[in-house]
Each structure stands twice: as structure tokens, then as C-alpha cells.
Amino acid sequence: MTITAKMVRELRERTGAGMMDCKKALGATDGDFESAVDHLRKTGLKSAEKKAGRSTGEGRVFAVVSDTGHLGSMVGVACETDFVARTPDFEGFLDDLCAHVAAENPGDAAAALGQTWQGSDDTVEDAVKRTIGKLGENIQVADVCRMENSNGLISSYIHHNQKVGVMVSVTTDVERERADEALRTLCMHIAATRPAVLDRADMDANTVEREKDIYRAEIEGKPAEIQEKILEGKMARFYGESVLREQAWVMDDSKTVQQALEAELGGACTIEAFVRFEIGS
CATH class of the missing domain: 1.10.8.10 (Ubiquitin-associated (UBA) domain)
Known part of the structure; x- marks a missing residue:
């Protein structure tokens, strides 16, 4: 024929x-x-x-926030070269995957791969494999997240290299137009400082004990009556570096992140969640 x-x-x-x-x-x-x-x-x-076994050190982080500002999704997809990451086919897949995550709310990347793709008989994993076949490189869905806040706002920031992205959920009664700049700055702060957790309570207990053990070894031999105070001071600095709410604000280090956000959006604002994705880290 x-x-x-x-x-x-x-x-x-x-x-x-x-x-x-x-x-x-x-x-x-x-x-x-x-x-x-x-x-x-x-x-x-x-x-x-x-x-499948080839290394994926390049890629893109992509985010979409709804027009209302109440819903957002972000994905990180890795590939082998920056050339492929800049192609329309790769960028189109990022866009489609973000829409999928917003609609289907997978818990993580592994869960997303098993979900039905765009109402067809295919899965997200099938769509990834088709994209691999089309572009000729190993492609991996590294991270996905979905945030929703009906009592506040979702905001995102993608770094200029498009390999680092941040999304936050903040409860506030301030209108989106007025809150946008403060929330974007919060996202940029997270991109730069890499906080480990939102609150002290979120910190892994083993991590806390390991830090304490290191500091106890450092102050061994000091008078017993001041060891506890020294330990408290060192742990406060540790939390100040690792806990988002307690970090020094990137725009004014005389304030913590929480204090700076309250100054911008009022005392009723609360950071509910954040995620930071990085490709090739």
C-alpha cells in the first residue's frame, strides 16, 4: 500500500x-x-x-496557579539535556502534567504515574514513555504537588534557570492583588534559604537529637551550670536556619519570616504549607 x-x-x-x-x-x-x-x-x-538508566541532570520546574489564587500545582520533570528541556514538546508535557496534577491530586510522583492520563486508557507513565520516544532522552517525573486554600492564597515562584521552583499556601483575608508581592517574596526567600520544615514540630526527632549530640560534644568540659544555656542558644540558631517561620527574613534580617509576613498581610495570616523543588540538585 x-x-x-x-x-x-x-x-x-x-x-x-x-x-x-x-x-x-x-x-x-x-x-x-x-x-x-x-x-x-x-x-x-x-x-x-x-x-531508563541514563542520568537526568537537566529539566524544568513548572507551576500554575488558578485565576482565583486558591488552587495551584507544580511539577518537576528531569531530562538529560537543556536542549530537550527547551523544546515545545517538553514544555507542552509540563503544562499538561500540571493540569493533570491540579485535576487529579496525586499524593506524589509515584502515584501520579499510575493515574489515568487525559481521560484515555493510558496512564501518566505511558505519556512519559511516549515523550521519551519522541524526544530521544530519558525523562523522569521527579516531583509533583497540589495546593488548595479556600481561605487564603497559593503563590509560586520559578527561578530564572527554571530548575528551582517554590509553591506556598498562606491563609489571609488580604486580597490577591495586595498580597501578591509579599507572597512572591516569600517564595523567593524559600528558594534561596532552603528551609527544612515549616515549624519546629515538623522537624524529625532523630535530626534534633543528632544536632544536640554534636553540640553537647562541643561544649563538653564547660561548667555544668552554663552547658544547658549554651545548648539552648545553639539549638535556637539551628532552628533559626532550618525552620521557615523562624528564619531571618531575606529582605530585613531584623525580622523573622513570620513577623515580616504579619507586617505585610496582618496578624491573622498563617503559612499553611510550602514546597521547594530543584532539578539536578
């Missing part, structure tokens, strides 16, 4: 595969359109399996 340019074009529009791959698939299936679709899916899976 003669494979026409129209047949190739229609198969490309359906699958997103390259022109030569579509032509080969149609040739291998004697021009049967649906069989050619299946052929491309199978070859794409084989291609993905071959590339």
Missing part, C-alpha cells in the same frame, strides 16, 4: 511522533492507521526502557 503524506501527517497529529517514525509505522502495518498507532506505542515503550 502506498503511504501518502496525508496519512503520515494524520498519524503524527494523533500520536505526536516524528514524521519518519510515523512513515515507518505505517509501512510496517501496511497503512493500517490504528495498527500504526499501536506500533508507535510499542516502539516508544522499548525506546523508553533502553533510556
